[in-house]
Amino acid sequence: MEQRTTDPDHELERTGDELEERIDKLDVDIDESKKAARARSEDTDPFDKDDDDDPDEDDGGGDPAGFDDPEADEDDDEDF
Numbered sequence: 001m002e003q004r005t006t007d008p009d010h011e012l013e014r015t016g017d018e019l020e021e022r023i024d025k026l027d028v029d030i031d032e033s034k035k036a037a038r039a040r041s042e043d044t045d046p047f048d049k050d051d052d053d054d055p056d057e058d059d060g061g062g063d064p065a066g067f068d069d070p071e072a073d074e075d076d077d078e079d080f
Helices: 006-041 070-078
Strands: none
Touching: none
């Protein structure tokens, strides 16, 4: 029969320490990712139109053909 050379309690403690170090590293990585995401969201304006190289490309933005804006009719009535 082969005898173990390591103590199971010592092995568990060592594994726990390794896992704790990994968790700490992941926490740091997560914090850095959150900071980078916040910086990106602050740098970009969600209402900026995407500057495409192809001005003829229709991205579906703008008013669809045949759209009847009821508020536009109301503005005309107020002028009288």
